[in-house]
Amino acid sequence: MNTRKALYQYGYRRCADQDRPSAARHPVVVVGAGPVGLCSAIDLAQRGIPVVLLDDADRIGEGSRGICYAKRTLEILDRLGVADPCLEKGVTWKVGKVFQRNDLLYAFDLLPEDGHKMPAFINLQQYYLEHALVERAAALPNLEIRWRNKVVNLNRRNDGATLTVETPEGLYDLDAEWVVAADGARSALRGMLGLAFRGEVFEDRFLIADVKMKGEFPPERWFWFDPPFHEGHSALLHKQPDDVWRIDLQLGRDADVKAEQTPERVMPRLRQMLGHDDFSLEWVSVYTFQCRRLERFVHGHVVFVGDAAHQVSPFGARGANSGIQDADNLAWKLALIIKGEAPERLIESYDLERSAAADENIGHSTRSTDFIAPRSAQELRFRNAALSLARHTPFAKRMVNSGRLSMPSTCDTPLSTPDVDTWSGSARLGAPVPDAPMRDRKGQPIWLLDAIGGEETILQVPNGTPPQQGSRVIVLGDDLIDAHGVFAQRFDASPGSTYLVRPDQHLAARWRHGTPSLLESASRRLRGFEGDHV
Structure with a gap:
């Protein structure tokens, strides 16, 4: 049931490739204009790579779908030029509360410290995010979106792939040096390549509803085990923009999918649950979910991202967040390969790093599901014991799992140069570097991640030696001033400390005293030229 019309609709337009006598060749074709495909295309275009983005629909805006976007995702969106409209429209939150029946078991704060540009989470209907991404894509001269262009066949070659595209005016062929498959959970490209999608299918059914009302609930994540208004099951409440509230209700394995979506049941x-009837229903669906993934995400010159590569349960907001981080990981590598600045084998590090992230997310998602919807008497006894203990003991609160919320993955791969020194602080090798409030040369406020942007960057704390050469260099105390000491604390910085940051803002290497030879070796390593095979 969906009472909301498509908010944004885009018309089909004939493209020049349809009039060519032979297939036109493009560096990158992205298939699927959801958030992950749009982020992939925008990131590549910003790096100077011409992109064609194909989508078989001509609209966005049917149902809220994903709504929770985490801090790291917002940092990526900021680099892509779309964070501001999302923050302006979205509901910012960082506090979660877990209840059993009417009793508050505990509350948690997802970002207890200050000094970050982006909040812990925002809630925003997916159609608003997609609209912001489409607007950004339209502003880039080397990115073309083709609506109502459906890929109906895919032939791989050693140097790329040929796609057959169906339009309202017939078929045409398109040659791509690289194909990014971002065509979602029911990926047609995955089927065209005959790829197995292995994992676990969960049988429990959940009702998801968007309700429009004037609510007194705060902008927090509230999760109930066995609430009095829905006994024996679980419930979840989130606030969205436009006075819309997301409600999830566990229904059990035997629920009738069709009947549960009727107004008589909903x-x-x-x-x-709400204790009144002063609300209207905007969107409702009943879903089951799967935790599955491709064995490999890279198949020659066809690369899978987002739900086309892996699926998780919705608990913990790991789907869209993980997919956008796939795009963040892939774009800089693909751009370097296409420009001839990195060997083609660098793409294998995408498979290695994002496969590990998918396994991590699937593990968290499976454990959350098993806790929320126990499938055996033993799992139910464990769950109830943990909930009972959590009322009184801090250690048991860590055992309660209402959905471990999305966190960025650490890239523990041969692209990183192992630490030889001892470090404290919150910066971790292989992880995204933490943001920090800084000042520029003119004394104006600037955020560290804004200063780094999307380039390979050396951060150096001077100790009287000349600045490093080679990659883009930011000298602390000169180019950036750590006025509040936040950078020094988070990076455990001391005179001479040197950090190499990847183009996706992950920390690739660090030394107490970096030398030109160490930096050159680490830079080649992160591009796939040195170290263990990637």
Whole structure:
């Protein structure tokens, strides 16, 4: 049931490739204009790579779908030029509360410290995010979106792939040096290549509803185990923009999918939860979910991202966040390869790093699901014991799992140069570097991640020696001033400390005293030229 019309609709337009006598060749073709495909295309275009983006639809805006976007995702969106409209429209939150029946078991703060540009999370209907991304894509001269262009066949070659595209005016062929498959959970490209999608299918059914009302609930994540308004099951409440509230209700394995979406079933459940009937129903669906993934994400010159590569349960907001981080990991590598600045084998590090991230997310997602919807008497006893203990003991609160919320993955791969020194602080090798409030040469406020941007960057704390040469260099105390000491604390910085940051803002290497030869070796390593094979 969906009472909301498509907010944004885009028309089909004939393209020049349809009039060519033979297939036109493009550096990158991205298939799928959801958030992950759009982020992939924008990132590549910003790096100077011409991109064609194909989508079989001509609209966005049917149902809220994903709504929770984490701090790291917002930092990526900021680099892509779309964070501001998302922050302006979205509901910012960082506090979560877990209840059993009416009792508050505990609350948690996802970002207890200051000094970050981006909040812990925002809630924003997916159609607003997609609209911001489409607007950004339209502003880039080397990015073309082709709506109602459906890929119906894919032939791989050693140097790329040929796609057959169906349009309202017939078929045409398109040659791509690289194909990014971002065509979602039911990926047609995955099927065209005959790839197995292995994992676990969960049988429990959940009702998801968007309700428009004037609510007194704060902008927090509230999760109930066995609430009095929905006994024996779980419930989740999130605030969205436009006075819309997201409600998830566990239904059990035997629920009738079709019947549970009817107003006769939905409205009484919502009235019981909310305690009134002063609301309207915007969107409702009943879903089951899967935790599955491709064995490999890279198949020659066809690379899978987002739900086309891996699926998780919605608990913990790991789907869209993980997919956008796939795009963040892939774009700089693909850009370097296409420009001839890195060997083609660098693409294998995408498979290695994002496969590990997918396994991590699937593990968290599976454990959350098993805790929320126990499938055996033993799992139920463990869950109930943990909930009972959590009322009184701090250690048991860590055992309660209402959905471990999305966190960025650490890239523990041969692209990173192992530490030889001892470090404290929150900066971790292989992880995204933490943001920090700084001042520029003119004394104006600037955020560290804004200063780094999307380039390979050396951060150096001077100790009387000349600045490093080679990659883009930012000298602390000269180019950037750590006025509040936040950088020094988070990076455990001391005179001579040197840090090499990847183009996706992950920390690739660090030394107490970096030398030109160490930096050159680490830079070649992160591009796939040196070290263990990637």
